[in-house]
Amino acid sequence: MFDNPNIGILGLGHVGLPTALGLADIGWNVIGADDLKSKAQDIANGDAPFYEPGLSEMLIKNINSGRFSVASSVEEAIDASDVIFVCVGTPQNDDGSADLSQIENAGRTIAQNSNTNKLVVEKSTTPVSTSLRIKDTLRRYAKENVEFEVAVNPEFLREGTGLYDFFNPDRIVLGVESEAAKNTLLQIYLPLLDQTNPSDISDKEIYEAKSNDKFVITDVNTAELIKHASNSFLATKISFINLVADICEKSGSDVSKVAKGMGLDPRIGSSFLQAGLGFGGYCLPKDIKAFTKIGEDLGVDMSFFREVDNVNIRRVDQIIDKLKGKLWVLRDKTIAVWGIAFKPGTDDIRESPAMALIEKLIEEEVKLNLHDPKAMEEFKRTSLSEYSNIEYFTDPIDSSNNVDAIIIATDWPEFKSVDYKNIKDAMQYPFVLDARNLLNPVEMLDMGFDYIGVGRYS
Numbered sequence: 001m002f003d004n005p006n007i008g009i010l011g012l013g014h015v016g017l018p019t020a021l022g023l024a025d026i027g028w029n030v031i032g033a034d035d036l037k038s039k040a041q042d043i044a045n046g047d048a049p050f051y052e053p054g055l056s057e058m059l060i061k062n063i064n065s066g067r068f069s070v071a072s073s074v075e076e077a078i079d080a081s082d083v084i085f086v087c088v089g090t091p092q093n094d095d096g097s098a099d100l101s102q103i104e105n106a107g108r109t110i111a112q113n114s115n116t117n118k119l120v121v122e123k124s125t126t127p128v129s130t131s132l133r134i135k136d137t138l139r140r141y142a143k144e145n146v147e148f149e150v151a152v153n154p155e156f157l158r159e160g161t162g163l164y165d166f167f168n169p170d171r172i173v174l175g176v177e178s179e180a181a182k183n184t185l186l187q188i189y190l191p192l193l194d195q196t197n198p199s200d201i202s203d204k205e206i207y208e209a210k211s212n213d214k215f216v217i218t219d220v221n222t223a224e225l226i227k228h229a230s231n232s233f234l235a236t237k238i239s240f241i242n243l244v245a246d247i248c249e250k251s252g253s254d255v256s257k258v259a260k261g262m263g264l265d266p267r268i269g270s271s272f273l274q275a276g277l278g279f280g281g282y283c284l285p286k287d288i289k290a291f292t293k294i295g296e297d298l299g300v301d302m303s304f305f306r307e308v309d310n311v312n313i314r315r316v317d318q319i320i321d322k323l324k325g326k327l328w329v330l331r332d333k334t335i336a337v338w339g340i341a342f343k344p345g346t347d348d349i350r351e352s353p354a355m356a357l358i359e360k361l362i363e364e365e366v367k368l369n370l371h372d373p374k375a376m377e378e379f380k381r382t383s384l385s386e387y388s389n390i391e392y393f394t395d396p397i398d399s400s401n402n403v404d405a406i407i408i409a410t411d412w413p414e415f416k417s418v419d420y421k422n423i424k425d426a427m428q429y430p431f432v433l434d435a436r437n438l439l440n441p442v443e444m445l446d447m448g449f450d451y452i453g454v455g456r457y458s
């Protein structure tokens, strides 16, 4: 379809920026654009707009190599590209469905500003059949004699390991409608798998790439479903183990041992079997809701997935109940919350269970001592930061002075190496509520802490 395609990336967020830099790093010429001008300008200046391990270095490296640049406008990036990856946001509507307005806007802008044929690749997570709507939009607004192909290439990177995941994909899903689109995408991804320089790729290599196990080549609807089904399955695993944790608590068993015993079975696997405060972030909560909604719209009974989400939503209340069970009235108590990000390795607080927990603690009128290694600045930009009784601490140890409890809300590994012996006496009451099962209960009890985890005897 294109011999040596120029690649455009629309949306330089948590998916778009690592993707753009990764593709530039393997040898492609990539031009990125974001309709948030200040963000685009920061990136053009070499300032990564969010924290992701290795991202700043990768940004500088690829700006300096000349293979990554940021367009001064979305229109400029469209005009300069042959293959355009759409990486814009797909937030959630009030009814749980995906808000596809950014996708529609991107499609319309591409059509109105394209003077040559393009392959438009949907990378954002979208409900089944969205790419067909994009295709309609492109046709409706296309200029004369300009043709578009649409493909779906869902993204599976995880925040916190975004660049690692780009360079080490466990699968690359390509939903295509033609041989030409398939070959173009195989060509783009080949250098990632066999270290070939883009200019050295032969037709034979592209042909042979089809049999590489990493590629899953499907129609466009199936590709969209693979992404929604994958995330809904991961969410299901987490809610599953959280329900098992509830049974463990009632029966005096240990969910971490149950998870270990289950996870060693290769049919089950050990990942996503960590009981705790539940799933969060920009993917699982909204994707399971969108998957449920699209299923219901298509007439399928999705009550199973609704319950997976409900189990998750209840986790925060359960932690508040545990806190009240220990401290009784919460008003005016001082609580240290360690962790605001939805997971370690990122400063992303979107749909973070820790944020939901902090909101409930504010409703209870506690005094909050907050600490997160990376996400404190993000928190300060939210309306929750308007609560008058918050103090911020760059050091978790300082945050524990005179508190009635510490809650571990994000499993940052550095919380494991805190010198707990040293902080115990400084606390008003040495209670640690470990909502992520990060610490060893026996060690904590031995040190004299009142310690509660999730689904583990204490």
Ligand SMILES: NC(=O)c1ccc[n+]([C@@H]2O[C@H](COP(=O)([O-])OP(=O)(O)OC[C@H]3O[C@@H](n4cnc5c(N)ncnc54)[C@H](O)[C@@H]3O)[C@@H](O)[C@H]2O)c1
Binding pocket: 010, 011, 012, 013, 014, 015, 016, 033, 034, 035, 036, 039, 074, 087, 088, 089, 090, 102, 105, 106, 109, 123, 124, 125, 126, 155, 156, 157, 158, 159, 282, 283
């Ligand atoms: N965050 C993740 O871990 C992750 C992983 C896999 C898939 N996804 C999916 O990828 C998509 C993007 O997620 P994200 O986390 O990168 O979102 P994000 O909010 O970090 O980034 C989206 C970016 O798109 C920009 N944008 C919106 N409309 C635009 C337009 N018309 N032209 C140019 N830029 C535009 C926004 O300004 C923003 O910077 C979503 O569909 C998400 O579900 C996210």
